[in-house]
Amino acid sequence: MTDTAPRPTLEAVAARAGVSRATVSRVVNGGDGVRDVLVERVRKAVDELGYVPNQAARSLVTRRHDAVAVVVAEPETRVFADPFFALQLRGISKELTAHDNQLVLLLTEGRDDHARVGRYLAGGHVDGALVFSLHLDDPLPELIQRAGVPTVFGGRPGWSGDRRDVVYVDSDNRGGARDAVRHLAGLGRTRIAHITGALDQTSAADRLDGYRDVMVDAGPGLIAEADFTPAGGERAMRELLERCPDVDAVFAANDLTAVGALRVLRASGRRVPDDVAVIGFDDMLPVAEQTDPPLTTVRQDIEEMGRLMARLLLRGLDRDAPREGVGAPPSSVVLPTTLVRRESA
């Protein structure tokens, strides 16, 4: 735990290079309009002194921070006890880094914490925010919009339907669900059930919608509600078997739910996929590949989602647009999904 040494200032570099502060500043920020001789001289001085600009001083005048907040709400941190979180973060990080932006991570801890996040964002410490808050009743999005911080959401916010200015990046949950169910139908299955996710999240609702798109005449008996967890999957599967013992296919809202379903199916003596075909969602790798049998599932490109969120945000901040007004204002993006065939369906 060493202590920081005093760092050289612009002034020091200017003195050493025999130019003015202004010129050094110009060189440090690209060097346009400075003769090559001087640029060279300043660069040398910078190297020799090990000069690094003081970001605080810079922000004070530019009102830019080159920093973006990533807000993850508490309920999500549980969901993110899977690679989802890490991957998305990685995509975000890559994109931000490529544009020299820092990533300030804000994890909320319970609802009281929302105020703190709101205050922080309103405090103008960051240029924008990437927010994961997929619950319908979450006050956070509203709070953030009010804070006046440019924001891109991860996953469609529940209330976004009526607001045109909300920008989000999402997977094509509905389309992916349709693909899954169509695949099951293509296998000749006719009694295709669906185990939902937590329906207060748009992803779960959208997947259910996709299922219904294909199974227009599915009775409610074939739909069981769960919560994205293996335990929930078990419960729902048992329920389904009771209501409809001759079910021959299950589309689970995510891979973890599918794991629970698989376990119950096996315990009931049914073979997968011979008796009951099973499809998950996410392609959560350590899980989907390890199940018995390996899980057919709908893959979403999670890292790309993160990257895209960051890209949209930065574009909105005019970091990217070469000329003012050239880039259209960013609008939401829905990424395609792909069905990954393994052995469970």
Add this chain to the structure above:
Amino acid sequence: MTDTAPRPTLEAVAARAGVSRATVSRVVNGGDGVRDVLVERVRKAVDELGYVPNQAARSLVTRRHDAVAVVVAEPETRVFADPFFALQLRGISKELTAHDNQLVLLLTEGRDDHARVGRYLAGGHVDGALVFSLHLDDPLPELIQRAGVPTVFGGRPGWSGDRRDVVYVDSDNRGGARDAVRHLAGLGRTRIAHITGALDQTSAADRLDGYRDVMVDAGPGLIAEADFTPAGGERAMRELLERCPDVDAVFAANDLTAVGALRVLRASGRRVPDDVAVIGFDDMLPVAEQTDPPLTTVRQDIEEMGRLMARLLLRGLDRDAPREGVGAPPSSVVLPTTLVRRESA
């Protein structure tokens, strides 16, 4: 994507409250030495104007940022495709938040990226750093030490043996391994094998040491090297069965490895735990509970590790110490592990 509005300054608050800037500053920073009447008046003005201090301006003069960098090296981000990362981060976040510090996340992408991180840390943007870099040959720790930023490491760095000033937080990998092996021995097992983790990481090396502590006379035939992945676990288990078909217990370096081992054992017709007892490490919940049979494993309190890292760092920054010099300089901490008995051993 709304745009930020101009924010009120100290000056504005001062004018409204009819006091000087200095007084407002005093109130905002605790209010010592200001008459209650004025404190009240200033507070009111702050509320009415929705004043939030400009952190950049403040940092410029205080040279404090109330921000801490969390550095995660690339190889780790893969390992952290498990709840490890999220949990640790959560612990860190909680502790930092409690002390009004921000969390700046730095994920490195390949070795070239180290320089960037070094530059950032040397740039004095943050008051300290929490670093995850558990590989023996990683240049990052050295780089960071040279940057002169107070740092606490997550996991014992490979080269820390000879350096007294390195502060880290780690689990008692060695002790946990000993417990696991002793438990297996206590079950009457005599041919207890060990599947190692990636031995360029101290955690893997320490667990191997713990195994050896108990199995002082274990032949090399009972040790197979793997890499913390299920696939590695499978490979190693096959190897072990070949070399020692009558093995009756396996201590795997982590839960994922154990999953691979379980699969091979089952495929070979052996029953767990009847024929072969298996113990993992981590208690990675979605995994350990879902295996067949549920996995006996060594649990480490991951969130607490994160919290502790942050606490040590902040203490080192004198955020905590009520009086100068009262708190001893922070030293490394090794957290205990606990054996969680399920059904595999």
Add this chain to the structure above:
DNA sequence: CGTGCGCACGAGAGCGCTCTCACCATGCTG
């Protein structure tokens, strides 16, 4: 009643940077 002390407050100087603007060479046009 004068002196001294302590306390509450304000004035003002920076922190390190960016950015506007004025200045001074040039080089070109009329």
Add this chain to the structure above:
DNA sequence: CAGCATGGTGAGAGCGCTCTCGTGCGCACG
């Protein structure tokens, strides 16, 4: 050859805050 763009450079103001000092006041003391 005067006049005027043009482009490179420096001087200086100011971003919003903290913090040191100096000032004025009330009070206890001699």
